[in-house]
Amino acid sequence: MAPYDKPETPIIASRRDFLAGAAGLVIAVSLPVRARAHKGGHGPSRAAFAPNAFVRVAPDNIITVLIKNIEFGQGPWTGLATLVAEEMDADWGQIRAEHAPSNPALYSDPMLGMQLTGGSASMATSYDLMRKAGATARAMLVAAAAKAWGVPAGEIAVDKGVLSHPAGHQGSFGDFAEAAADETAPEDPPLKTADQFTFIGDEKLPKLDTAEKSNGAAEFTLDVYRGGMLTAVVAHPNRFGATVASFDDSAARAVPGVVDVKQVSAGVAVLAENTYAALKGRKALSVEWDESAAESRDTETILSECEAAAQARGAIAHEAGDVDDALANAETVLEADFLFPYLAHAPMEPLDAVIERSADGGVEAWIGSQGTTLDHQMIANVCGVDLAQVKLHVMLAGGSFGRRAQMTSHLAQEAAEIFMAAGGDRAVKLMWTREDDIRGGYYRPVTVHHLRGGLDADGEIIAWEQTVAGQSFAAGTPFEAFMVRNGVDIMMVEGASETPYAVANNAVSAHIIQNPVSTLWWRSVGHTHTGYAVECFIDELLEAGGKDPVAGRLALMTDDYARLAGTLEKAAEIAGWGRDMPEGRALGVASVKSFNSYVSQVAEVSIEGGVPRVHKVWCAVDCGVAVNPEIIRAQMEGGIGYALSAILFNEITLDETGAVEQSNFHDYRSLRISEMPEVEVAIIASDEAPTGVGEPGVPPLGPAVANAVRRLTGAAPRRLPMIRNDFQA
Amino acid sequence: MALTLKINGKDRNVDVDGETPLLWVLRDDLRLTGTKFGCGVAQCGACTVYVNGQPRRSCVTPVETLEGAEVTTIEGLEGREADAVRAAWAEYDTPQCGYCQSGQIMTAAALLQRNPNPTDEDIDNALAGNICRCATYVRIRKAVKAAGERLEG
Numbered sequence: 001m002a003p004y005d006k007p008e009t010p011i012i013a014s015r016r017d018f019l020a021g022a023a024g025l026v027i028a029v030s031l032p033v034r035a036r037a038h039k040g041g042h043g044p045s046r047a048a049f050a051p052n053a054f055v056r057v058a059p060d061n062i063i064t065v066l067i068k069n070i071e072f073g074q075g076p077w078t079g080l081a082t083l084v085a086e087e088m089d090a091d092w093g094q095i096r097a098e099h100a101p102s103n104p105a106l107y108s109d110p111m112l113g114m115q116l117t118g119g120s121a122s123m124a125t126s127y128d129l130m131r132k133a134g135a136t137a138r139a140m141l142v143a144a145a146a147k148a149w150g151v152p153a154g155e156i157a158v159d160k161g162v163l164s165h166p167a168g169h170q171g172s173f174g175d176f177a178e179a180a181a182d183e184t185a186p187e188d189p190p191l192k193t194a195d196q197f198t199f200i201g202d203e204k205l206p207k208l209d210t211a212e213k214s215n216g217a218a219e220f221t222l223d224v225y226r227g228g229m230l231t232a233v234v235a236h237p238n239r240f241g242a243t244v245a246s247f248d249d250s251a252a253r254a255v256p257g258v259v260d261v262k263q264v265s266a267g268v269a270v271l272a273e274n275t276y277a278a279l280k281g282r283k284a285l286s287v288e289w290d291e292s293a294a295e296s297r298d299t300e301t302i303l304s305e306c307e308a309a310a311q312a313r314g315a316i317a318h319e320a321g322d323v324d325d326a327l328a329n330a331e332t333v334l335e336a337d338f339l340f341p342y343l344a345h346a347p348m349e350p351l352d353a354v355i356e357r358s359a360d361g362g363v364e365a366w367i368g369s370q371g372t373t374l375d376h377q378m379i380a381n382v383c384g385v386d387l388a389q390v391k392l393h394v395m396l397a398g399g400s401f402g403r404r405a406q407m408t409s410h411l412a413q414e415a416a417e418i419f420m421a422a423g424g425d426r427a428v429k430l431m432w433t434r435e436d437d438i439r440g441g442y443y444r445p446v447t448v449h450h451l452r453g454g455l456d457a458d459g460e461i462i463a464w465e466q467t468v469a470g471q472s473f474a475a476g477t478p479f480e481a482f483m484v485r486n487g488v489d490i491m492m493v494e495g496a497s498e499t500p501y502a503v504a505n506n507a508v509s510a511h512i513i514q515n516p517v518s519t520l521w522w523r524s525v526g527h528t529h530t531g532y533a534v535e536c537f538i539d540e541l542l543e544a545g546g547k548d549p550v551a552g553r554l555a556l557m558t559d560d561y562a563r564l565a566g567t568l569e570k571a572a573e574i575a576g577w578g579r580d581m582p583e584g585r586a587l588g589v590a591s592v593k594s595f596n597s598y599v600s601q602v603a604e605v606s607i608e609g610g611v612p613r614v615h616k617v618w619c620a621v622d623c624g625v626a627v628n629p630e631i632i633r634a635q636m637e638g639g640i641g642y643a644l645s646a647i648l649f650n651e652i653t654l655d656e657t658g659a660v661e662q663s664n665f666h667d668y669r670s671l672r673i674s675e676m677p678e679v680e681v682a683i684i685a686s687d688e689a690p691t692g693v694g695e696p697g698v699p700p701l702g703p704a705v706a707n708a709v710r711r712l713t714g715a716a717p718r719r720l721p722m723i724r725n726d727f728q729a
Numbered sequence: 730m731a732l733t734l735k736i737n738g739k740d741r742n743v744d745v746d747g748e749t750p751l752l753w754v755l756r757d758d759l760r761l762t763g764t765k766f767g768c769g770v771a772q773c774g775a776c777t778v779y780v781n782g783q784p785r786r787s788c789v790t791p792v793e794t795l796e797g798a799e800v801t802t803i804e805g806l807e808g809r810e811a812d813a814v815r816a817a818w819a820e821y822d823t824p825q826c827g828y829c830q831s832g833q834i835m836t837a838a839a840l841l842q843r844n845p846n847p848t849d850e851d852i853d854n855a856l857a858g859n860i861c862r863c864a865t866y867v868r869i870r871k872a873v874k875a876a877g878e879r880l881e882g
């Protein structure tokens with residue numbers, strides 16, 4: 001039995017909730033039952049066949065799959081198209097993917113009720129939906145062929161996009177695209193069973209977007225150029241919570257190419273005929289800031305505030321047994337504070353947005369929009385038009401890691417405000433520089449974990465007390481209603497309020513401590529810190545109790561975590577856990593369930609120049625049916641690299657006046673290829689419904705490295721980033 | 730100032746502030762948008778082009794210094810090394826978000842021109858200036874090696 005209650009997690013759908021939520025959606029997208037013919041698309045004169053909101057079949061035999069989730073590297077284009085191709089028995093060469101436009105009625109996340117990509121949920125929320133969309137299309141194409149050939153539909157076979165009948169009939173999907181539009185969509189087309197899969201699980205299936213991402217053709221928001229477009233950059237305040245008091249734009253306006261300077265909520269925008277003029281104009285601008293409500297403390301003070309709060313129990317997230325009594329009677333008590341800094345996401349493409357007036361008086365926008373429905377609403381509000389008059393194109397984005405979905409839609413707001421302030425008739429491209437990105441807030445929040453653990457005389461863990469103190473980015477937003485319960489932000493304690501380990505007496509609690517620094521979900525959200533604190537502390541307790549880190553974990557994992565145990569056994573096996581290590585090297589291990597996927601990692605580490613060097617990471621992942629094994633491996637590799645960058649090097653600090661000290665990649669250092677470990681990934685075979693892989697590769701990496709460092713040096717890295725320390729092996 | 734630039738083998742006339750970094754002339758004036766902006770301060774490599782065959786950070790290269798120089802961008806990158814790199818990139822499905830990949834490919838092809846048989850260390854040294862926030866590094870390493878083998882074979 002699980003030692004903890006299952007927290008309610010609206011963003012992360014359980015399988016059951018997903019199906020319950022999806023039912024309404026599937027019905028909605030199946031309407032009208034009679035298929036609609038769709039003019040345009042491929043084929044200039046003939047109509048494409050669009051059996052539902054997700055699939056278009058053109059007379060030229062191209063199948064376009066509309067993807068409800070944004071593609072910024074995690075693979076939904078290929079992944080969701082795989083599901084459609086599978087059920088259609090298509091040829092992979094005829095498959096294309098494109099982003100679905102913003103349309104919450106058709107493309108909402110079933111759990112959130114809005115179009116938003118997050119929680120590593122793209123595959124989980126699409127598995128049934130997209131297969132059904134494909135099966136529907138196939139059934140209607142087959143029905144059209146049956147009519148044309150005068151044969152029973154059941155006698156028609158489909159293979160690699162070719163329909164055929166034993167009597168010698170043969171045709172392509174394209175041949176029947178027009179006729180299929182007149183067929184009735186089946187209510188419940190049968191879906192394949194796993195043994196019939198040809199695309200799902202294919203190790204060699206090429207991704208759909210590799211070619212265009214290898215020749216410069218892939219179009220990102222920054223690459224959108226509209227007629228008469230102005231480029232805008234914004235002077236933002238140096239301190240969080242500051243506002244514009246006054247500004248002098250005479251020098252900025254004197255820069256050739258600068259067209260306008262306008263105040264908006266976030267600062268002062270300089271609009272110019274080209275990017276360089278906009279940047280030069282911004283440099284020439286002088287702005288006085290009102291800092292009366294601004295954060296003026298340094299990060300040490302903010303951290304100390306959290307650390308002090310974490311010493312006393314907070315709002316209860318989970319409680320079982322009597323932890324105070326157990327700690328009082330424990331043979332050994334261990335105590336540790338873990339300190340986590342602000343982190344910028346630093347996606348490779350800094351934030352950007354394009355907006356212009358459309359012919360009908362509405363607006364058209366191009367954004368790598370992750371919080372699509374929120375952005376759509378924001379643009380309509382700021383521009384004073386109806387939702388239906390906003391056409392929002394979801395663009396490929398150069399990474400996000402959470403940064404492109406904000407509860408506040410501040411990017412869409414800034415772009416729309418500039419567009420309107422400049423008159424609302426010329427197209428505007430808003431561009432953030434890397435400095436804007438690093439200094440612009442929306443960070444992973446500063447968080448402190450205070451842990452106390454108790455062992456009995458046999459070295460068994462009998463008490464676990466964990467107190468989390470930090471900022472909540474849900475509090476004060478519309479997300480608060482379902483993310484914050486009884487003073488606990490579920491995203492602060494996910495991975496701590498429920499852990500894999502059976503400990504009879506425990507208390508997990510939280511303190512929400514707000515300040516003006518804006519914060520946000522960062523790849524794997526709460527697990528970025530809860531995974532680290534839990535997996536480092538359990539390792540310390542096991543060591544104190546004389547237990548092996550792998551065997552000790554396995555012994556404590558509850559039945560609900562059998563799949564996590566499976567990944568731990570596998571990771572240990574491929575890493576050769578327990579083998580003799582070369583001088584100066586050690587292995588560390590960690591296991592974290594996040595977003596309903598299970599990942600264990602073993603890291604081989606040495607110390608070079610006082611800094612951990614990670615040579616290799618062995619990773620085992622169980623994410624249900626492995627739809628695209630190579631994408632799963634790539635996401636584990638990428639998650640490991642992204643996490644390693646953060647735990648080794650990254651922190652955003654504020655100086656003693658509250659100003660951000662970092663500005664670009666020279667002082668907010670990104671992992672480079674020379675620092676990237678070798679990675680070996682094992683995927684656990686499973687027929688459970690698939691779950692996500694964009695985030696779950698991140699959480700175990702930090703604690704796996706930290707546990708190896710502790711073994712090597714005797715010093716537990718409890719404050720991140722690790723580069724703060726000068727480790728001696 | 731009016732300038733004639735030789736971009737991907739063609740003469741292109743532009744009239745811009747001479748201090749403008751090549752990156753913005755390529756993008757804003759010539760609409761060659763495959764060359765990306767990542768940092769603007771020569772830290773990330775997303776803006777890598779060739780100037781007279783050598784990799785260069787276009788974000789810190791004033792366009793006025795390029796009169797008469799030959800500039801190659803990702804759109805014009807061709808030849809044996811480029812073909813081998815792109816084929817290997819496809820084999821390993823290297824790109825994730827794809828935003829850094831123009832720079833990675835430009836740098837990788839330049840490495841293979843100098844050294845068709847690079848070790849892991851050669852690859853790490855040559856590509857250490859190209860940040861990939863998606864950390865596609867494992868596949869970049871494999872793909873560059875495979876491209877080298879393709880060239881040798």
Ligand code: FES
Nearest residue numbers: 767768769774788
């Ligand atoms: S944009 Fe030129 S090196 Fe980063």
Ligand code: FES
Nearest residue numbers: 826827861862863
């Ligand atoms: S592929 Fe995304 S930054 Fe490299």
